[in-house]
Amino acid sequence: MLRSMGAIRRDPLAFLASMRSSYGDVMQFPIPRPATYLVSDPEAVRRVLVTNARAYGKRTLQYTTLALVTGEGLLTADTDVWRTQRPVIQPAFHRASLDLVAVHVSTAVDRLLSDWSARDGQVVDVDAAMMHLALEVVGSALFGSDLSADAERLADATLAALEVVVKKARSPLPIPVAVPTPTNLVLRRAVGRLDAAVDAMLAERARRPLAAGEPPRDMLDLLLTVTSEDGTHLTRAQVRDQVVTFIVAGHETVASALTWAWHLLATHPAALARLRAEVDAVCAGKPVTFLDLPHLPWTAAVLDEVLRLYPPAWLVTRRSLASDSLGGVAIPTDALIVMSPWLVHRDPSAWPDPDGFHPERFLDESGGRRRDVAALPAYLPFGAGPRLCIGRDMALLEGVLVLASLVGRVDLEPVGRPPQAMPLVTIRPAGGLPMRVRTRKTPIG
Numbered sequence: 001m002l003r004s005m006g007a008i009r010r011d012p013l014a015f016l017a018s019m020r021s022s023y024g025d026v027m028q029f030p031i032p033r034p035a036t037y038l039v040s041d042p043e044a045v046r047r048v049l050v051t052n053a054r055a056y057g058k059r060t061l062q063y064t065t066l067a068l069v070t071g072e073g074l075l076t077a078d079t080d081v082w083r084t085q086r087p088v089i090q091p092a093f094h095r096a097s098l099d100l101v102a103v104h105v106s107t108a109v110d111r112l113l114s115d116w117s118a119r120d121g122q123v124v125d126v127d128a129a130m131m132h133l134a135l136e137v138v139g140s141a142l143f144g145s146d147l148s149a150d151a152e153r154l155a156d157a158t159l160a161a162l163e164v165v166v167k168k169a170r171s172p173l174p175i176p177v178a179v180p181t182p183t184n185l186v187l188r189r190a191v192g193r194l195d196a197a198v199d200a201m202l203a204e205r206a207r208r209p210l211a212a213g214e215p216p217r218d219m220l221d222l223l224l225t226v227t228s229e230d231g232t233h234l235t236r237a238q239v240r241d242q243v244v245t246f247i248v249a250g251h252e253t254v255a256s257a258l259t260w261a262w263h264l265l266a267t268h269p270a271a272l273a274r275l276r277a278e279v280d281a282v283c284a285g286k287p288v289t290f291l292d293l294p295h296l297p298w299t300a301a302v303l304d305e306v307l308r309l310y311p312p313a314w315l316v317t318r319r320s321l322a323s324d325s326l327g328g329v330a331i332p333t334d335a336l337i338v339m340s341p342w343l344v345h346r347d348p349s350a351w352p353d354p355d356g357f358h359p360e361r362f363l364d365e366s367g368g369r370r371r372d373v374a375a376l377p378a379y380l381p382f383g384a385g386p387r388l389c390i391g392r393d394m395a396l397l398e399g400v401l402v403l404a405s406l407v408g409r410v411d412l413e414p415v416g417r418p419p420q421a422m423p424l425v426t427i428r429p430a431g432g433l434p435m436r437v438r439t440r441k442t443p444i445g
């Protein structure tokens with residue numbers, strides 16, 4: 001393992017792939033404690049996440065490090081806290097919120113288009129643009145479309161804290177946060193700023209509460225009004241943790257998928273032409289809306305295939321709470337289970353031509369989007385089982401709307417060398433994704 005440290009840091013995805021091809025679908029790393037396994041067999045992964053999910057928790061280095069920023073938000077909360085919180089928070093992701101997200105997407109897309117029109121013919125960083133767009137969408141969904149200075153401060157503080165956490169996670173020595181190292185001090189300050197920003201945001205909301213009978217204006221209103229079975233509201237700390245979690249979990253993931261979508265479309269002209277033709281036939285030059293979504297199966301399949309090839313959440317980890325058996329290998333209690341959707345999605349026994357871009361995999365015989373996508377055993381961009389991504393529908397809606405809204409309005413031409421996938425919090429192109437942007441005179445066709 002010590003000899004492999006260089007390879008792990010240089011290219012973690014290639015390292016994981018080499019471990020799997022050399023040692024098989026369930027392999028143990030030679031690390032004394034905790035016993036650590038890389039599990040890539042789709043059936044075994046399903047067992048951990050779905051059929052025997054009760055035997056696994058989230059007390060892993062991956063999630064405890066992230067929890068330094070997100071606290072006990074849904075993503076990082078371990079079993080007991082999570083069990084009480086998920087049903088309370090679920091309503092914030094119901095249909096009414098998704099309708100609102102669609103409105104926020106079109107505002108963000110218009111802003112991006114006006115920026116790109118002003119830079120017609122120039123090279124832009126599509127990765128940075130998608131990060132900005134996704135942050136704007138999740139920010140508006142949480143705090144309303146009139147993004148106040150408080151909301152911007154909160155998003156900035158979250159990202160600053162996340163950056164320190166990523167740096168900390170990459171350090172070979174896991175130094176406890178209480179030790180005043182320079183990184184820990186920066187983290188402490190960043191989290192302090194984050195808490196102050198949440199306080200300001202909640203104080204502002206308290207000044208303009210919902211009138212009796214007024215529907216929630218955004219997800220923050222929903223979080224402030226949801227009640228648990230015993231009639232209690234979320235505490236201030238719980239609201240803080242969920243807000244920060246949604247920014248962290250719902251921003252870079254969507255941006256990463258969209259960035260890779262533009263790269264793959266630009267390098268697969270037939271898929272791009274089909275996408276444009278579909279949008280043209282359905283929307284005929286009018287803005288794409290929520291109601292158009294069921295009629296855009298190819299666009300949805302493109303996004304499904306992007307998420308297969310470049311799953312933003314490339315690593316999912318669990319801690320075993322009981323002994324188990326995975327793919328015939330005995331797993332002790334308190335073992336660390338590492339699963340990589342990147343590997344599972346490129347399993348040749350489940351996906352013919354696994355490295356190829358073939359959105360048609362996700363269509364049925366009649367050309368509609370396959371109904372069983374969420375149940376495919378070797379497909380888990382949003383995880384699976386009880387801890388399935390709560391934002392899945394929101395992310396798919398946002399992704400399809402952004403692709404369909406932009407594809408007829410701009411041409412994005414690759415420049416420079418093909419991007420190299422760099423797995424950080426999500427998989428991002430190393431050095432961004434420079435592309436030449438040209439606005440289209442005839443929007444579609």
Ligand code: HEM
Pocket residue numbers: 074075076082086138245246247249250251253254257311312313316317380381382383384386387388389390391392394395
């Ligand atoms: C393409 C975009 C997205 C991808 C690929 C993605 C991926 C994932 C994955 C793989 C998990 C499961 C992690 C695990 O089992 O350990 C997850 C959980 C979660 N995601 Fe997403 N996500 C996306 C978008 C979003 C959005 C938009 C939000 C919210 C605004 C969100 C919020 C969450 C939360 C709160 C959880 C924890 C759910 C729970 O444990 O109950 N995600 N996501």
